Structures are given as structure tokens and as C-alpha cells.
Amino acid sequence: MSRPWPSSALRVIERGWLSSNQLLCLDEEGATVVDTGYVTDGAETLRLIDAARDGRPLRRIVNTHLHSDHAGGNALLQAHHGCAIWIPPGEHEAVAAWDEDRLSYRATSQLCPRFHADHVFQPHDTLHLGGEDWTALPAQGHDHAMVMLWCDRLGVLASADALWQKSFGVIFPELAGVSGFAEQAATLDLIASLDPAWVIPGHGAPFDDVAPSLAAARSRLQWLQDEPQRHTDHALKVLLAFKLLEVRRMTHDDLRAVVQASHAAMPGVRAHLGDDVAALSASLADQLVRSGVALWQEGALVASR
Template identity: 50%
Template sequence: MALRLPATMRVFERGWLSSNNVLFTGPHSALVDSGYVTHAAQTLALVDHALEGRPLARLLNTHLHSDHCGGNAALQARYRCHTLIPAAEADKVRAWDEDALSFRSTGQQCPRFAFDGALAAGDTIELGGLPWQALAAPGPDPHALLLYCAAEGILISGDALWENGFGVLFPELAGEPGLREQAATLELIDSLHARVVIPGHGAIFGDAAQALARARSRLDYLAQDPRRTAQNAVKVMLQFLLLERRQVALAAVPQLLASIPLVERARLQYLGMEHAELADWAVRALVRAGAARADGGVLLLA
């Protein structure tokens, strides 16, 4: 059975590297999350087509990972839209501190964008003619927000909950707590009893209880050994590079991974591997998972 959304809501389910986008129509149109920079043209095309020539009034970000805000600059150039970001990120964006914003530490791109206001946990905002509450969702990002509409039982969960897991717990790799925060965020989501969940990646779903059970199982698995979070992050960041570039020379993988500060921290602090050993492990892990294939000295998407 199809999951019912209000007539003023539309979800663009995007493929990696981009996050999903949620478009609210009506007198004060708004887009939640803008995808990755290399998909910005597609983001503009989707929004343009859906709005049928009307302007986009507002742009919001659940958090500022590059795959959720990489299209901000392009949307701002097209629409001059009023942009709201999580309040805790305001100073970093104002100064455009790419280290503090995680773009440099993850080896990812994000064109500079501006913002007009901030959204904090506890704030309520009108989207599509309905009230949405912002809720703190630390975990993959310490300053992330959920957006919840109690009137419709709809949760926009970002990277805090997907149908089959959640995002990489980057704070753990930076020496900050992430497992405990993610557990608390899952508890908060459970208390909402959402009818529909719109995740940051993947299809929308209605069985939040089953998704939460899978997420908790995954969290328990990661908590048993700190190397597991590090291994997951290395695999995800290599896959991200591969998706961005389409192919990578196998001989270049050690240096590519060494150039990403979070990967290097994971290697030194948790994994204890030499560069070549880590690269070989990561390549084999992607191939074993069916996400990539090695052919003629080149790593390719499967």
C-alpha cells in the first residue's frame, strides 16, 4: 500500500551521491536538503519541473554533510531562496571553515553558500501549510536535526534513521562520542511513533519499528569493537570517491585514502594498517560487497 503524503509534499528519492530532497509546494515553497554538488544540475531540473516556473522560497538543511548541502549554492543562485541551516553550524558557515564543516576531513566537495537564518532544536516551522518541529538528532552528525510533523505523523530523519541502518558515525572517528548519541536519537525517534519516515537515503517507509530494530542491531554490532566503525567509514569514503570519479586506478587508492584526514585517523588510531594494506583491504571489501569490481588495474563501479 502506498504511503500517503500531504498534497503539498513531494519526495525526490535520489541515488548516491545525493541525499533525498523533500519539496513543499504552496505559497511558501521549500526544499529540505539539496544533494551533492556533482548532481546539482539534476537537483535544479527536479525542482524547476515540480514548481512549474514558480520560485523556490526557502531552502533548509537537516545537517551539513556534503551530500545534503552540496546543491545549496546552485539553488541560491537560481532562486535567491531564504536558507536555514542548523544553528550550531552558523559560525562555521559564516567563516566557511571547511575543516570544521567536515568537507576537508572527508575529502568531499561543497561550493560555498550563504545562509539567512538558523534552525534550532525546539523550533517550529511551517512547511507546506503544516507545522514541523525541529528535534536534535546527534549521531552521524552532532548538530543534525530531525523534522517532525505530529499532525501527519511524518518524520524527515536525515541520516539518523534509514530503512536499513543509519549514516556513518563520523564523530567517533574524530574522537567525539557518537554511539551513545545515536542510541539516544533512536530512542527519540521511537517515542514519536511516526506513520511515515522520509530518510536521507533510500525509499520512504512506514514500518518505523522494524527500521529501529535493525538500526539498534547495527549499533550494537558497532559498539562491540571500535574498529568496526572505522572500517565502515573507510569503505564508505572509498565508495564515495568511486561514485564521484566513476573509476579509480588501483595503484592510486593508497594515496587517495591517505589524503582523507578522517581515513588517516582511522588507520592510525583504530586499524593499525600500512597505507597499502588498508587500500587492499578496502578494495577487497567493496568488491566482496558487490559495490565495485577490479579490472585491469582499475577499480570500477559494479
């Protein structure tokens, strides 16, 4: 049985596949939202936040990292509410110049409307959210610029994509040819040392039985590390499935364009999966069909959910 939810000032909006969750933190001055989902879900994000903020003004967005499924609603929410956007360091120059290569949107064929960051917070800074103090903890692995938010008093960790109930996010640095597995292992060790009562993940429902999730994450990480090609193959399937959910239908040319963009931008992809982009995209598409994510219809791949 679950333990009681730690605070009525914390509201989790659990989303589907394209968008990250939103953590809404309410206090007397207004509301802060942690992460804003994917751009194509923007109208829904606005509506869900409106329903959860109890009439309080949305004053601030805090991003754990700037992947398109976590920051894709920033521009819309800022335009609508005039709220400030706080981001962790690491990519603030790329945001200021809106460098889509450095911000990963080009390599992943994902969309993220340009936004302006108002404040860069630092690792180990204390953020006041929902009447509590939260520490921004560096969480390398999935994205070396990512942070988690830790509320020691409540024992609550907003883990972003470092730990989900059954897994964790793709280790993007490895795709870029940079070490990421060891950093992810260290992040899992950090989470274990915090001994959280609750984890609010970037995707999926909050959970309070953290040890089995950590054990599963560690064993999966070891399995990927043992044969890194497994990770690269999984990562490209994730990217294709994500794009398919966004656009719903992809021709062979569309599929090749997505795989080509990752292949061109990610040395880890070239190293593990070879240079035959056409064969690679055909094989990935077949794997998506076999796993039930997609089906062929009139010569195009369509999302099956």
C-alpha cells in the same frame, strides 16, 4: 499495504547513491526544499525540483546538516533561484568562514561549493513548511549538528541520516574520536517516542512501517558498538565507495590519497585501523571488489554501477 501519503503538499524526490533525497514542501507562497544533494548531481537536482514545484518559486532551502551529499546543491540552487538558505546551528561559523576542515569536506575528500547561510534556526524551533508546523529536533549520532524535522499533526518525520529503512548513516563523531554511538541510541529512542506514521529518510524511499526499521537500526548499532573497529572499517569503505561513484575510476595513488586524508584527520581511524595507509587502502579496495561495488580494470579501480 502502505497507508495513504499524508499530504499533497509534500513531495519526496528520491535520489541515488551520491545525493540525499529532496523533500519539497509546497504552500501558497512557494516551495521550500529540505536538503540539496551532491554537487556533481546539481543539474539533475535543479531539473527534478523544477518538475516537482508546480511553477511555485523556490523560496528556501532548509538543511538537516551540512554533509556534502545534503548541501552540495545549495550554491547552485541559490544562484539559480535566489532562495534563502536556513541551516541548524553548530556549524554556522564554519560556514561563514568556509572552514573545510571543520565542515568535514577535507577529511572525506568530498566536494561542496561554498554557500552563504541566511538564517540559523535553533533546535525546537518551529518551521512552517508546506502549510504545516515542523519542529527541528536535535539528532546527534551521525553528525552532532544534525536535526530531524517532525510534523506532529501529520505524524511525519524527516529523519535525515539518523534512520533509514534498513540502517543509518556512519557515526562520524566516533571517527573523530568523540562519543557518537550513545547519542545515536538516544536519537533512535527519540524517534520511537514520536511513533511516526511516516519516515522520510535522507536516503531511500519513505516508509510507514517504522518499528522493524528501528529494531534493525538498534541491533546494527549494538553490533558496531560491540566492536568499534567494525564501524571504522565500514565507514572508510563508505567514503571510498562514495568517492569512486563521484569520479568513477581511481588509481592506487588516488585510493591512497583518499584514505590518507581520512587517516590524517580522523583519530578514530588511526586508533582502529593502524598506520599503514598503503595496506589499508589496498585492503579496502579489495573489500569493495568482493562486495561488487567496484572492479579492477587496467590497474585502476572502477565503479561497477
